[in-house]
Amino acid sequence: MTIHVFIDGAAGTTGIEIHDRLASRNEFELIVLGNAERKSETARRDALHTADIAILCLPDDAAREAVALAEGSDTRIIDASSAHRVADGWTYGFPELVGRDAVANAARVSNPGCYPTGFLALVAPLVRAGLLPADWPYTFNAVSGYSGGGKALIERFEASPEIAFRAYGLGMGHKHLPEMQKYAGLVHAPVFSPSVIPAMRGMVGDVPLPLQAMGAKSNPAELQGCLAAAYEDTPFITVHPLADAPTELLLERDAQPWDGLELWVFADTDASQVRLVARLDNLGKGASGAAVQSLNLMCGLPETAGLRLA
Template sequence: MAIRLFIDGAAGTTGLEIRERLQGRSEFELLVLDDAQRKDESARRDALHEADIAILCLPDEAAKDAVRLADGAATRIIDASSAHRVAEGWTYGFPEMVGHEAIANARLVSNPGCYPTGFLALVAPLVRAGLLPADWPYTVNAVSGYSGGGNALIDRFEADPDIAFRAYGLALGHKHLPEMQAYAGLAHAPVFSPSVIPAHRGMVVDVPLPLAALRGQPRADALHAALEAQFAGSGLVSVAPLAPVPGEMLLLRSATPWDGLALHVCPSADGRQARLVAVLDNLGKGASGAAIQNLNIMCGLPETTGLRL
């Protein structure tokens, strides 16, 4: 019997990419609302109660409302918004970090944010291993394709070809910071500098480290070895060789959907500094791909089924 699946917010960017990854998959029966029903609370409530699993691709407040509408049902929920990422009772949907069993047994799963996916993959294992201090004032420089900003930002970039670069979050306090701090086990929220470029998809997350100034003066090869150990055997996360350091990293306007995550440790020649760099698709492992991965795990299916790898 097919698993009944409802995507609340299926017409948005994340919802559309989830549906693309589900094409041809007979394991699921997709519950679909027409344009009029999508905004009808009663129709949404019925679908949320009828589904075995619901994926929420909604703004934060709408996601909270959807959880309210699902109250009383046994429906399992994957929330792609940031509404529940540090909420009590929700499992953080990063299986490589929290464990696949935790996702498999959860009823409520909150997808990680796109930027936090890169940051946490780089930093959390190293803090846990005692190689990086939990009380260091970390900084994060990151750039994303404009699709991460939703339909409004997509329309703005595509209507104005003169935009070359957009820095934002200048007042600090970005909504991704709570999960970045909590799941990396940090004493302080990092200073986060996000930006957007005129490419539809793609993301680079860069954490610079003054190794010689850190407590214990960790070596780049030790950081690299710890990341390799954390993600050994992963079908989605890869750790690039420590050497040679790549001359450049590119985000391409022509990039196609990709659900992987590539991690790099780039040390200086004298070993006194390093940059930890994550490369991913903000719509892939940063959103829709992660939702499908969690869906597969929750349903007891191979986690990479339907993913673009």
């Protein structure tokens, strides 16, 4: 049976990448609106009601409007905005953390943010296992390709090619913090330091842990072992052995799309300090790839179908 999918916001970066992952797949028939129809509330409502699954690639307010337009239909929704990530009635679209069945059976799925994907993949299993305290004031330092900053930041970066590094979110209170705190099970929201570089895609996130100062009862080998066990049954997440820790991590300026996620535990010689590090494609597992992974599960299809993991 053909599954009808409507990408609302298909002209944006995330929508374009989702379309690219679905266009050659015969399981799906994409409902496509012309330029004029995309601005028509009636055309969008019709598309939302016709679709089996709608994927919202919209700003937060527009995503809320789309959900309202879909009311009265049986259409299932994947929302790639941050509008519903901690909302009641929505399933967080991180199958490795919330469970594949939860996503597969959900009517409303909220796609994780790109930065939270790295943070949560590192921290959530360790807090759940009791290896890290829930009440520690964690920090998360992360750098992303400039596509991770949204349309306005993309425009600023492309208009200023001389800029090599741009720190943002300096006013604190970043919109990603609620999901980072909730799904990691933390008492306090982390201090979050996002930045972007002149590469379109790619992301590295770092959670520093002063284990000795924390009074933590775990050691680097236990942290790495817990992460490896948490993700042993997923092809999307690779937890590297301690012995394979590189001396540097790179982001390539012209990287190709990728839907995986790599995790490392770096430790000093006396194991008193650790850095948990994640590397991913902010447009892959951090956005479009995650949406397609959820779509596959919701449709009863192979989880990795149409995704790039090599």
